[in-house]
Amino acid sequence: MPLSSPQTRETMHTRRVTCTGHRRDDGLWDIEGHLIDEKTYEFCNDERGKVLPGEPVHEMWIRLTITEKMEIKKVEAVTDHSPFSICRNITPNFQKLIGITIGPGWRKQVLSRVGGIEGCTHIVELLGPVATTAFQSITPVKNREEKVNRVSSDKPPRLLNTCHAFRSDGEITKKYWPKFYDGS
Numbered sequence: 001m002p003l004s005s006p007q008t009r010e011t012m013h014t015r016r017v018t019c020t021g022h023r024r025d026d027g028l029w030d031i032e033g034h035l036i037d038e039k040t041y042e043f044c045n046d047e048r049g050k051v052l053p054g055e056p057v058h059e060m061w062i063r064l065t066i067t068e069k070m071e072i073k074k075v076e077a078v079t080d081h082s083p084f085s086i087c088r089n090i091t092p093n094f095q096k097l098i099g100i101t102i103g104p105g106w107r108k109q110v111l112s113r114v115g116g117i118e119g120c121t122h123i124v125e126l127l128g129p130v131a132t133t134a135f136q137s138i139t140p141v142k143n144r145e146e147k148v149n150r151v152s153s154d155k156p157p158r159l160l161n162t163c164h165a166f167r168s169d170g171e172i173t174k175k176y177w178p179k180f181y182d183g184s
Helices: 085-097 106-114 121-146 171-176
Strands: 013-023 029-039 043-045 049-051 056-066 072-081
Touching: 013 121, 029 121, 056 121, 072 085, 085 106, 085 121, 106 121
Parallel strands: none
Antiparallel strands: 013 029, 029 056, 043 049, 056 072
């Protein structure tokens, strides 16, 4: 069901985020994020001059090459459009992400390495959906290949208590992982 009908309004800004997960033939995974910000009106930028409606204000890309255990092996970050040319200078800093693992503490690790003046706000924001895309790309494939038996596993499922649906006292856990169900 979509949102309710809004009040009469005028669109001023659109942000598009696209993330894709790719399985490589060498056993690694490429997880890519692409962000575009656009305005619906013309404005003047000190460095770029006139920015037309629909022309990107921001356009950034990031590719994380990761293992199936979510460890980052390689990073490529690119800024195609930004308000200032200096913005492109920070993309090499995203190499600081190499060696960390997408999982618990992910956001904290990202911010400690490329947060604030050490990175780009927009690329850092993009890393959230990129991390989710990594899980959505890899986990179902691993589960299918390993023929995971959700009911008999001795190990708590990775998704347990990560959201409302997967809470340990909820119906989903009771159905799929009864061993880890702790509700009444």
